[in-house]
Amino acid sequence: MVADAVHVVVTRNGLEAASLRNVAEEAGLAIGSIRHYFTGHDELLIFALQELGRRVSERVWAHAETILGEARADRRRHTEDLLAEFLPLDAARHDELVLWHEFAMAARTRPALLAQANETHQILQDLVIRTVRGAQAAGGLPADLDVEVEGIRLRALLDGLGMQAVLFPQRFPPELQREVIRRHLDSLVRTGAGDVREERQQ
Amino acid sequence: MVADAVHVVVTRNGLEAASLRNVAEEAGLAIGSIRHYFTGHDELLIFALQELGRRVSERVWAHAETILGEARADRRRHTEDLLAEFLPLDAARHDELVLWHEFAMAARTRPALLAQANETHQILQDLVIRTVRGAQAAGGLPADLDVEVEGIRLRALLDGLGMQAVLFPQRFPPELQREVIRRHLDSLVRTGAGDVREERQQ
DNA sequence: TAATATTTAGCACACCCATGCGAAATAGGG
Protein backbone atom coordinates (compact mmCIF):
# COMPACT_ATOMS: atom_id res chain seq x y z
CA MET A 1 0.00 0.00 0.00
CA VAL A 2 1.11 3.53 -0.70
CA ALA A 3 0.00 4.59 2.77
CA ASP A 4 2.64 2.29 4.21
CA ALA A 5 5.29 4.02 2.16
CA VAL A 6 4.23 7.37 3.58
CA HIS A 7 4.27 5.95 7.07
CA VAL A 8 7.75 4.51 6.65
CA VAL A 9 9.17 7.74 5.28
CA VAL A 10 7.54 9.88 7.96
CA THR A 11 8.61 7.58 10.75
CA ARG A 12 12.17 7.55 9.50
CA ASN A 13 12.73 11.13 8.36
CA GLY A 14 9.78 13.18 9.53
CA LEU A 15 6.74 14.49 7.73
CA GLU A 16 8.70 17.13 5.87
CA ALA A 17 10.51 14.31 4.09
CA ALA A 18 7.26 12.83 2.80
CA SER A 19 7.63 14.32 -0.66
CA LEU A 20 6.10 12.65 -3.65
CA ARG A 21 9.54 11.58 -4.78
CA ASN A 22 10.56 9.99 -1.51
CA VAL A 23 7.23 8.28 -1.09
CA ALA A 24 7.29 7.03 -4.66
CA GLU A 25 10.76 5.63 -4.24
CA GLU A 26 9.81 3.96 -0.96
CA ALA A 27 6.74 2.44 -2.62
CA GLY A 28 8.73 1.36 -5.66
CA LEU A 29 6.60 3.45 -8.00
CA ALA A 30 6.99 6.47 -10.22
CA ILE A 31 5.80 9.88 -9.19
CA GLY A 32 3.22 9.95 -11.92
CA SER A 33 1.78 6.68 -10.72
CA ILE A 34 1.06 8.05 -7.30
CA ARG A 35 -0.35 11.19 -8.78
CA HIS A 36 -2.84 9.08 -10.68
CA TYR A 37 -4.53 8.23 -7.41
CA PHE A 38 -3.87 11.44 -5.52
CA THR A 39 -4.38 14.67 -7.41
CA GLY A 40 -2.03 16.52 -5.08
CA HIS A 41 0.39 16.24 -2.23
CA ASP A 42 -2.20 17.17 0.37
CA GLU A 43 -4.51 14.37 -0.63
CA LEU A 44 -1.72 11.88 -0.19
CA LEU A 45 -1.04 13.06 3.34
CA ILE A 46 -4.72 13.16 4.22
CA PHE A 47 -5.12 9.61 3.03
CA ALA A 48 -2.10 8.46 5.02
CA LEU A 49 -3.50 10.18 8.10
CA GLN A 50 -6.92 8.61 7.60
CA GLU A 51 -5.31 5.21 7.27
CA LEU A 52 -3.31 5.79 10.44
CA GLY A 53 -6.42 6.83 12.35
CA ARG A 54 -8.27 3.79 11.06
CA ARG A 55 -5.55 1.39 12.19
CA VAL A 56 -5.06 2.93 15.60
CA SER A 57 -8.77 3.10 16.31
CA GLU A 58 -9.25 -0.46 15.18
CA ARG A 59 -6.43 -1.82 17.29
CA VAL A 60 -7.33 0.09 20.43
CA TRP A 61 -11.04 -0.51 20.14
CA ALA A 62 -10.50 -4.23 19.70
CA HIS A 63 -8.57 -4.09 22.94
CA ALA A 64 -11.35 -2.13 24.52
CA GLU A 65 -14.15 -4.53 23.74
CA THR A 66 -12.47 -7.04 25.98
CA ILE A 67 -12.86 -4.72 28.87
CA LEU A 68 -15.99 -2.74 28.20
CA GLY A 69 -18.11 -5.81 27.67
CA GLU A 70 -18.94 -7.96 30.65
CA ALA A 71 -17.53 -7.73 34.12
CA ARG A 72 -14.32 -9.65 34.75
CA ALA A 73 -12.11 -10.23 37.70
CA ASP A 74 -8.94 -9.06 36.00
CA ARG A 75 -10.41 -5.79 34.85
CA ARG A 76 -7.58 -3.81 36.34
CA ARG A 77 -4.96 -5.65 34.35
CA HIS A 78 -6.91 -5.28 31.14
CA THR A 79 -7.35 -1.60 31.81
CA GLU A 80 -3.64 -1.16 32.20
CA ASP A 81 -3.06 -3.03 28.98
CA LEU A 82 -5.59 -0.90 27.17
CA LEU A 83 -3.95 2.31 28.32
CA ALA A 84 -0.57 0.86 27.47
CA GLU A 85 -1.71 0.88 23.86
CA PHE A 86 -1.18 4.64 23.95
CA LEU A 87 2.47 4.31 24.92
CA PRO A 88 5.53 3.37 22.86
CA LEU A 89 6.16 0.10 24.65
CA ASP A 90 7.19 -1.74 21.52
CA ALA A 91 8.34 -0.83 18.04
CA ALA A 92 4.86 -0.96 16.52
CA ARG A 93 3.32 1.38 19.06
CA HIS A 94 6.39 3.58 18.94
CA ASP A 95 6.04 4.08 15.21
CA GLU A 96 2.30 4.67 15.40
CA LEU A 97 2.87 7.29 18.07
CA VAL A 98 5.55 9.00 16.02
CA LEU A 99 3.20 9.11 13.06
CA TRP A 100 0.39 10.52 15.12
CA HIS A 101 2.58 13.25 16.58
CA GLU A 102 3.99 14.19 13.20
CA PHE A 103 0.57 14.46 11.60
CA ALA A 104 -1.08 16.16 14.54
CA MET A 105 1.65 18.76 14.77
CA ALA A 106 1.53 19.35 11.05
CA ALA A 107 -2.22 19.83 11.25
CA ARG A 108 -1.60 23.02 13.19
CA THR A 109 -0.24 24.77 10.12
CA ARG A 110 -1.95 22.65 7.44
CA PRO A 111 -5.70 23.12 7.57
CA ALA A 112 -6.13 20.24 5.17
CA LEU A 113 -5.13 17.78 7.87
CA LEU A 114 -7.01 19.38 10.72
CA ALA A 115 -10.39 17.75 10.28
CA GLN A 116 -9.00 14.23 10.17
CA ALA A 117 -6.66 14.85 13.10
CA ASN A 118 -9.53 16.24 15.10
CA GLU A 119 -11.68 13.21 14.39
CA THR A 120 -8.99 10.71 15.34
CA HIS A 121 -8.27 12.58 18.53
CA GLN A 122 -11.93 12.62 19.41
CA ILE A 123 -12.34 8.90 18.86
CA LEU A 124 -9.49 8.07 21.19
CA GLN A 125 -10.62 10.61 23.75
CA ASP A 126 -14.07 9.04 23.80
CA LEU A 127 -12.54 5.66 24.31
CA VAL A 128 -10.58 6.81 27.33
CA ILE A 129 -13.62 8.46 28.84
CA ARG A 130 -15.65 5.32 28.28
CA THR A 131 -12.96 3.31 29.99
CA VAL A 132 -13.07 5.55 33.02
CA ARG A 133 -16.85 5.41 33.06
CA GLY A 134 -16.77 1.65 32.73
CA ALA A 135 -14.39 1.33 35.63
CA GLN A 136 -16.64 3.56 37.67
CA ALA A 137 -19.71 1.52 36.81
CA ALA A 138 -17.85 -1.64 37.71
CA GLY A 139 -17.35 -0.20 41.15
CA GLY A 140 -13.62 0.27 40.99
CA LEU A 141 -13.80 4.03 41.04
CA PRO A 142 -15.56 6.47 43.34
CA ALA A 143 -19.08 7.27 42.23
CA ASP A 144 -18.66 11.00 42.56
CA LEU A 145 -15.83 11.14 40.03
CA ASP A 146 -16.16 13.64 37.19
CA VAL A 147 -15.75 11.19 34.35
CA GLU A 148 -15.27 13.81 31.65
CA VAL A 149 -12.48 15.66 33.39
CA GLU A 150 -10.83 12.46 34.55
CA GLY A 151 -10.93 11.11 31.01
CA ILE A 152 -9.27 14.25 29.75
CA ARG A 153 -6.71 14.15 32.50
CA LEU A 154 -5.90 10.53 31.82
CA ARG A 155 -5.64 11.11 28.09
CA ALA A 156 -3.38 14.10 28.61
CA LEU A 157 -1.17 12.02 30.84
CA LEU A 158 -0.92 9.26 28.25
CA ASP A 159 -0.27 11.73 25.46
CA GLY A 160 2.43 13.58 27.32
CA LEU A 161 4.10 10.45 28.57
CA GLY A 162 4.04 8.93 25.10
CA MET A 163 5.44 12.08 23.60
CA GLN A 164 8.32 12.33 26.02
CA ALA A 165 9.07 8.64 25.81
CA VAL A 166 9.34 8.94 22.05
CA LEU A 167 11.59 11.97 22.22
CA PHE A 168 13.80 10.81 25.07
CA PRO A 169 13.64 7.01 25.07
CA GLN A 170 16.60 6.59 27.40
CA ARG A 171 14.79 8.58 30.05
CA PHE A 172 11.51 6.66 29.85
CA PRO A 173 12.08 2.91 29.79
CA PRO A 174 8.93 0.80 29.42
CA GLU A 175 8.86 -0.17 33.08
CA LEU A 176 8.82 3.48 34.15
CA GLN A 177 5.96 4.18 31.77
CA ARG A 178 3.97 1.29 33.20
CA GLU A 179 4.71 2.47 36.72
CA VAL A 180 3.31 5.90 35.90
CA ILE A 181 0.12 4.31 34.60
CA ARG A 182 -0.20 2.17 37.69
CA ARG A 183 0.31 5.15 39.94
CA HIS A 184 -2.34 7.10 38.10
CA LEU A 185 -4.87 4.30 38.26
CA ASP A 186 -4.11 3.83 41.94
CA SER A 187 -4.74 7.47 42.60
CA LEU A 188 -8.00 7.25 40.70
CA VAL A 189 -9.14 4.31 42.75
CA ARG A 190 -8.31 5.90 46.06
CA THR A 191 -9.38 9.48 45.39
CA GLY A 192 -12.91 10.77 45.40
CA ALA A 193 -13.73 14.02 43.62
CA GLY A 194 -15.29 14.80 46.88
CA ASP A 195 -15.30 17.86 48.97
CA VAL A 196 -11.78 19.00 48.39
CA ARG A 197 -13.02 22.31 47.18
CA GLU A 198 -13.57 23.62 50.65
CA GLU A 199 -10.16 22.55 51.84
CA ARG A 200 -8.65 24.11 48.77
CA GLN A 201 -9.70 27.59 49.75
CA GLN A 202 -6.77 27.87 52.11
CA MET B 1 17.14 39.79 17.33
CA VAL B 2 17.41 37.14 14.67
CA ALA B 3 16.18 34.50 17.12
CA ASP B 4 12.89 36.36 17.34
CA ALA B 5 12.53 36.17 13.59
CA VAL B 6 12.98 32.41 13.71
CA HIS B 7 10.45 32.16 16.50
CA VAL B 8 7.89 34.21 14.62
CA VAL B 9 8.25 32.19 11.45
CA VAL B 10 8.13 28.86 13.27
CA THR B 11 5.13 29.86 15.33
CA ARG B 12 3.27 31.03 12.26
CA ASN B 13 4.22 28.47 9.64
CA GLY B 14 6.01 25.63 11.37
CA LEU B 15 9.66 24.74 11.62
CA GLU B 16 9.86 23.53 8.06
CA ALA B 17 9.16 27.11 6.98
CA ALA B 18 12.15 28.43 8.90
CA SER B 19 14.35 28.67 5.84
CA LEU B 20 17.13 31.22 5.63
CA ARG B 21 15.06 33.21 3.18
CA ASN B 22 11.94 33.39 5.31
CA VAL B 23 13.88 34.16 8.44
CA ALA B 24 15.92 36.81 6.68
CA GLU B 25 12.80 38.45 5.33
CA GLU B 26 11.13 38.36 8.73
CA ALA B 27 14.24 39.92 10.29
CA GLY B 28 14.52 42.50 7.55
CA LEU B 29 17.97 41.31 6.51
CA ALA B 30 19.61 39.69 3.53
CA ILE B 31 20.42 36.02 3.46
CA GLY B 32 24.12 36.67 3.38
CA SER B 33 23.88 38.81 6.50
CA ILE B 34 22.45 35.99 8.52
CA ARG B 35 25.01 33.62 7.12
CA HIS B 36 27.71 35.89 8.43
CA TYR B 37 26.74 34.93 11.96
CA PHE B 38 25.58 31.37 11.35
CA THR B 39 27.68 29.24 9.07
CA GLY B 40 24.74 27.02 8.21
CA HIS B 41 21.06 26.44 8.61
CA ASP B 42 21.51 24.05 11.51
CA GLU B 43 23.41 26.55 13.59
CA LEU B 44 20.62 29.03 13.19
CA LEU B 45 18.05 26.59 14.45
CA ILE B 46 20.25 25.48 17.34
CA PHE B 47 20.69 29.07 18.39
CA ALA B 48 16.97 29.75 18.22
CA LEU B 49 16.33 26.64 20.31
CA GLN B 50 18.92 27.66 22.87
CA GLU B 51 17.35 31.07 23.12
CA LEU B 52 13.92 29.53 23.58
CA GLY B 53 15.18 27.25 26.33
CA ARG B 54 16.84 30.16 28.04
CA ARG B 55 13.71 32.26 28.06
CA VAL B 56 11.40 29.51 29.20
CA SER B 57 13.72 28.41 31.98
CA GLU B 58 14.18 31.96 33.13
CA ARG B 59 10.49 32.73 33.22
CA VAL B 60 9.46 29.54 34.93
CA TRP B 61 12.29 29.55 37.43
CA ALA B 62 11.52 33.12 38.40
CA HIS B 63 8.01 31.92 39.11
CA ALA B 64 9.41 29.01 41.05
CA GLU B 65 11.55 30.97 43.45
CA THR B 66 8.43 32.49 44.85
CA ILE B 67 7.21 29.14 45.90
CA LEU B 68 10.32 27.12 46.66
CA GLY B 69 11.70 29.65 49.09
CA GLU B 70 9.96 30.11 52.36
CA ALA B 71 6.70 28.63 53.54
CA ARG B 72 3.60 30.64 52.71
CA ALA B 73 -0.06 30.27 53.36
CA ASP B 74 -1.10 30.55 49.73
CA ARG B 75 1.30 27.89 48.52
CA ARG B 76 -1.43 25.98 46.76
CA ARG B 77 -2.38 28.93 44.62
CA HIS B 78 1.21 29.66 43.70
CA THR B 79 1.75 26.04 42.83
CA GLU B 80 -1.19 26.13 40.47
CA ASP B 81 0.16 29.29 38.90
CA LEU B 82 3.58 27.75 38.49
CA LEU B 83 2.18 24.70 36.75
CA ALA B 84 -0.02 26.94 34.65
CA GLU B 85 3.18 28.30 33.13
CA PHE B 86 3.36 25.03 31.20
CA LEU B 87 -0.03 25.52 29.61
CA PRO B 88 -1.14 27.78 26.73
CA LEU B 89 -3.32 29.99 28.88
CA ASP B 90 -2.37 33.16 27.04
CA ALA B 91 -0.80 34.10 23.74
CA ALA B 92 2.75 34.24 25.09
CA ARG B 93 2.66 30.81 26.65
CA HIS B 94 0.83 29.46 23.63
CA ASP B 95 3.59 30.58 21.31
CA GLU B 96 6.34 29.32 23.58
CA LEU B 97 4.64 25.95 23.75
CA VAL B 98 4.27 25.80 20.00
CA LEU B 99 7.95 26.58 19.60
CA TRP B 100 8.95 23.94 22.09
CA HIS B 101 6.84 21.29 20.40
CA GLU B 102 8.14 22.16 16.98
CA PHE B 103 11.76 22.02 18.05
CA ALA B 104 11.37 18.95 20.23
CA MET B 105 9.64 17.04 17.46
CA ALA B 106 12.25 18.10 14.95
CA ALA B 107 14.98 16.94 17.30
CA ARG B 108 13.83 13.39 16.73
CA THR B 109 15.09 13.41 13.17
CA ARG B 110 17.72 16.14 13.53
CA PRO B 111 20.51 15.03 15.83
CA ALA B 112 21.91 18.55 15.83
CA LEU B 113 18.98 19.72 17.95
CA LEU B 114 18.81 16.76 20.27
CA ALA B 115 21.33 17.82 22.89
CA GLN B 116 19.76 21.19 23.45
CA ALA B 117 16.23 19.78 23.50
CA ASN B 118 17.31 17.21 26.02
CA GLU B 119 18.84 19.80 28.29
CA THR B 120 15.79 22.06 28.22
CA HIS B 121 13.51 19.14 28.94
CA GLN B 122 15.66 18.09 31.86
CA ILE B 123 15.68 21.55 33.39
CA LEU B 124 11.91 21.75 33.37
CA GLN B 125 11.53 18.20 34.60
CA ASP B 126 13.77 18.95 37.54
CA LEU B 127 11.72 22.00 38.34
CA VAL B 128 8.51 20.00 38.46
CA ILE B 129 10.08 17.37 40.67
CA ARG B 130 11.39 20.05 43.01
CA THR B 131 7.93 21.53 43.19
CA VAL B 132 6.45 18.21 44.20
CA ARG B 133 9.20 17.65 46.73
CA GLY B 134 8.70 21.13 48.11
CA ALA B 135 4.99 20.57 48.53
CA GLN B 136 5.73 17.31 50.26
CA ALA B 137 8.20 18.95 52.60
CA ALA B 138 5.69 21.67 53.35
CA GLY B 139 3.35 18.99 54.53
CA GLY B 140 0.77 19.31 51.83
CA LEU B 141 1.51 15.92 50.31
CA PRO B 142 1.72 12.44 51.83
CA ALA B 143 5.18 11.62 53.10
CA ASP B 144 5.30 8.24 51.39
CA LEU B 145 4.88 9.72 47.92
CA ASP B 146 7.41 8.71 45.27
CA VAL B 147 8.54 12.16 44.31
CA GLU B 148 10.39 11.12 41.17
CA VAL B 149 7.51 9.21 39.66
CA GLU B 150 4.99 11.83 40.70
CA GLY B 151 7.12 14.52 39.14
CA ILE B 152 7.26 12.60 35.91
CA ARG B 153 3.55 11.92 36.01
CA LEU B 154 2.77 15.57 36.64
CA ARG B 155 5.10 16.73 33.89
CA ALA B 156 3.60 14.25 31.45
CA LEU B 157 0.15 15.52 32.31
CA LEU B 158 1.18 19.12 31.73
CA ASP B 159 2.93 18.26 28.50
CA GLY B 160 0.03 16.27 27.11
CA LEU B 161 -2.54 18.81 28.15
CA GLY B 162 -0.51 21.63 26.68
CA MET B 163 -0.03 19.74 23.46
CA GLN B 164 -3.70 18.99 23.01
CA ALA B 165 -4.74 22.47 24.00
CA VAL B 166 -2.44 23.87 21.34
CA LEU B 167 -3.70 21.51 18.67
CA PHE B 168 -7.39 21.67 19.53
CA PRO B 169 -7.94 25.01 21.26
CA GLN B 170 -11.70 24.90 21.01
CA ARG B 171 -11.75 21.66 22.96
CA PHE B 172 -9.53 22.88 25.79
CA PRO B 173 -10.56 26.31 27.02
CA PRO B 174 -8.36 27.80 29.75
CA GLU B 175 -10.83 27.05 32.48
CA LEU B 176 -10.85 23.35 31.60
CA GLN B 177 -7.07 23.28 31.68
CA ARG B 178 -7.03 24.87 35.10
CA GLU B 179 -9.67 22.43 36.31
CA VAL B 180 -7.50 19.50 35.21
CA ILE B 181 -4.57 20.92 37.16
CA ARG B 182 -6.73 21.41 40.23
CA ARG B 183 -8.04 17.88 39.99
CA HIS B 184 -4.55 16.51 39.73
CA LEU B 185 -3.27 18.45 42.71
CA ASP B 186 -6.30 17.40 44.69
CA SER B 187 -5.62 13.79 43.91
CA LEU B 188 -2.01 14.23 44.95
CA VAL B 189 -3.03 15.74 48.25
CA ARG B 190 -5.51 13.03 49.04
CA THR B 191 -3.66 9.98 47.83
CA GLY B 192 -0.89 8.18 49.59
CA ALA B 193 1.47 5.96 47.61
CA GLY B 194 0.50 3.50 50.21
CA ASP B 195 -0.32 -0.15 50.14
CA VAL B 196 -2.39 -0.24 47.03
CA ARG B 197 -0.18 -2.91 45.61
CA GLU B 198 -1.84 -5.70 47.51
CA GLU B 199 -5.33 -4.64 46.51
CA ARG B 200 -4.14 -4.41 42.97
CA GLN B 201 -3.44 -8.12 42.71
CA GLN B 202 -7.08 -8.85 42.17
C1' DT C 1 -8.46 -10.96 -31.33
C1' DA C 2 -9.74 -6.11 -31.06
C1' DA C 3 -11.12 -2.13 -28.69
C1' DT C 4 -11.26 0.18 -24.57
C1' DA C 5 -10.21 1.49 -19.86
C1' DT C 6 -6.91 1.56 -16.28
C1' DT C 7 -2.57 2.01 -14.52
C1' DT C 8 2.31 3.25 -14.81
C1' DA C 9 5.94 5.99 -16.38
C1' DG C 10 8.65 10.03 -17.68
C1' DC C 11 9.54 14.61 -19.16
C1' DA C 12 9.25 19.88 -18.61
C1' DC C 13 8.36 23.74 -16.02
C1' DA C 14 8.60 27.14 -12.36
C1' DC C 15 9.53 27.62 -7.71
C1' DC C 16 12.15 27.37 -3.20
C1' DC C 17 16.22 25.76 -0.92
C1' DA C 18 21.30 25.92 1.26
C1' DT C 19 25.63 27.24 0.36
C1' DG C 20 30.09 29.44 -1.69
C1' DC C 21 32.12 33.50 -2.91
C1' DG C 22 33.31 38.16 -3.90
C1' DA C 23 31.76 42.89 -3.82
C1' DA C 24 29.82 46.82 -1.46
C1' DA C 25 28.85 49.42 2.54
C1' DT C 26 29.59 50.75 7.14
C1' DA C 27 32.11 51.50 11.43
C1' DG C 28 36.21 52.29 14.32
C1' DG C 29 40.93 53.54 15.44
C1' DG C 30 45.26 55.67 14.00
Next chain:
DNA sequence: CCCTATTTCGCATGGGTGTGCTAAATATTA
Protein backbone atom coordinates in the same frame (compact mmCIF):
# COMPACT_ATOMS: atom_id res chain seq x y z
C1' DC D 1 41.72 61.67 6.58
C1' DC D 2 43.14 56.89 5.81
C1' DC D 3 43.33 52.40 6.70
C1' DT D 4 41.45 48.33 8.53
C1' DA D 5 38.04 45.33 10.38
C1' DT D 6 33.32 44.34 10.58
C1' DT D 7 29.10 43.86 8.74
C1' DT D 8 25.84 43.68 4.99
C1' DC D 9 24.57 42.34 0.52
C1' DG D 10 23.56 39.83 -3.93
C1' DC D 11 24.73 36.81 -7.49
C1' DA D 12 25.63 31.96 -9.16
C1' DT D 13 25.34 27.10 -8.62
C1' DG D 14 23.45 22.60 -7.86
C1' DG D 15 19.78 20.19 -5.93
C1' DG D 16 14.97 19.18 -4.38
C1' DT D 17 9.82 19.92 -4.91
C1' DG D 18 4.83 19.97 -6.68
C1' DT D 19 2.34 19.86 -10.65
C1' DG D 20 0.69 19.62 -15.72
C1' DC D 21 0.77 16.85 -19.51
C1' DT D 22 1.67 13.19 -22.75
C1' DA D 23 3.22 8.65 -23.93
C1' DA D 24 3.67 3.85 -22.91
C1' DA D 25 2.30 -0.40 -20.80
C1' DT D 26 -0.98 -3.25 -18.82
C1' DA D 27 -5.48 -5.02 -17.73
C1' DT D 28 -10.36 -5.45 -18.88
C1' DT D 29 -14.07 -6.10 -21.64
C1' DA D 30 -16.48 -7.10 -25.99
